[in-house]
Amino acid sequence: MALEKNIRKVKDNVWKLQEGEASYSLKKYKTRSTAVKVEYVHRQLQTIRFPHIVPIISTEDPLYIMQPWIEGTKPVNFRKRVDRTDSLMALQALHETKEMIDWDASPYLHRYQLIDKWQERLERFIDNRNASENYLGKKTVDEIILYGKKALPLIKKQYRQPFGQTLLHGDVVHHNILRDENGMIRFIDFDLACTGPPGTELALWMHRVLPNIGYNLEFLLAEQSALNDLDNASKSMLLYPNELLREWLHLLNLPKNKQYNLARKLIPFTESALSSWPKLWYDVERNMN
Incomplete structure (x- = not known):
């Protein structure tokens, strides 16, 4: 063109x-x-x-x-209750389109292979652990790897590929969820769209939200009551340190000068996450049926 x-x-x-x-x-x-x-x-x-x-x-x-080009749009802010509520409702509406569209029959959409993807992500982090230790130290890297290794078997035990697959957006980061001038939530960048269980993407949405509310799972479940209906497979996904692994692997792919700038943000982010993880783990297991 x-x-x-x-x-x-x-x-x-x-x-x-x-x-x-x-x-x-x-x-x-x-x-x-x-x-x-x-x-x-x-x-x-x-x-x-x-x-x-x-x-x-x-x-x-x-x-x-x-x-x-829609003027005046803003990415949602997961620190705001209204943005959490509205983005979750829109995401659930997206998943409910399976009642009108047979997404699983589409030749263009593949099944979301969560276990394989997360296993490979953890292995890449382990392979690059020396580079991560330059920023985090051995003890912190060991801790991230330990949580990943402990979480994956529990997820595998619970995870099934049930019937009723639907469309998953594939990347529910805040800047892919916009609010327009009229207050309407709009999803953009369906590049990673695929099919899978709705609960899988709701868990991934929760991964994005939890750092913004101090990893307070009980608070989120009380605020967004629909999340209490998640199955154990989806809840178990919250045990995996997905955000930490993804962000550090992203950092290691950057040029050195950009790595240091991002590390200044990621180090406190990592410290906050790991200090909250034991309580999060306890809350997840307590909420599993």
């Missing part, structure tokens, strides 16, 4: 396109398979008038996805 002079680059693969008074987001994908998947998901959701997305517009190049 030819890029016109009225296009402003936002980041490496995203541009803002201005046509008269209308503005659009233009995103280029590395692979056609991902672009086709993202378009398929949006087309299906648009068919049932699902409100929590930004509609897509056809382009001539299959590697590009175009959407209206």
Whole structure:
């Protein structure tokens, strides 16, 4: 697709396109398979008038996805109760689309392989432990690895691939969940969309939320009563130190000068998480049926 002079680059693969008074987001994908998947998901959701997305517009190049540029949107803030409540409700609504769309029959969506993904993530952290120790020290790295090794067998014991798979967004980080000027929650970046049990993604959402509320599981369950219906498999996922492993592996992939800047934020984040983990572990096990 030819890029016109009225296009402003936002980041490496995203541009803002201005046509008269209308503005659009233009995103280029590395692979056609991902672009086709993202378009398929949006087309299906648009068919049932699902409100929590930004509609897509056809382009001539299959590697590009175009959407209206919605001014005034802000990422949700998981420290705010209203954003926790509204983002959870929107996520549950996304999962409930399985009642109208047979996502599991889609040729474009793969099953979410949580166990394999988390096993591989822990192994990569162990393989790179020396680099992590330069920032955290041996004792802290040992502690992260211990929790990972203890959690995985418990998750495997509980985890099943039940019937009733649905669409999972795949990356429920706060900046992929926007609130527009009218207060509507909108999901963006369905690049990692897949199918799986709804409880899996609710647990991943909880992983994102818990650091923002002092890892207080009892508080979150009291505030968001729907989470009390999670099965043991989903609850057991909270035992795995997913955020710590992912963030440190991300840091180790950065250039050295950027590593030090991020480490200044990650070290206190890690200390807070590990100091809270024994109580979190106790609360999770107590809440499992």
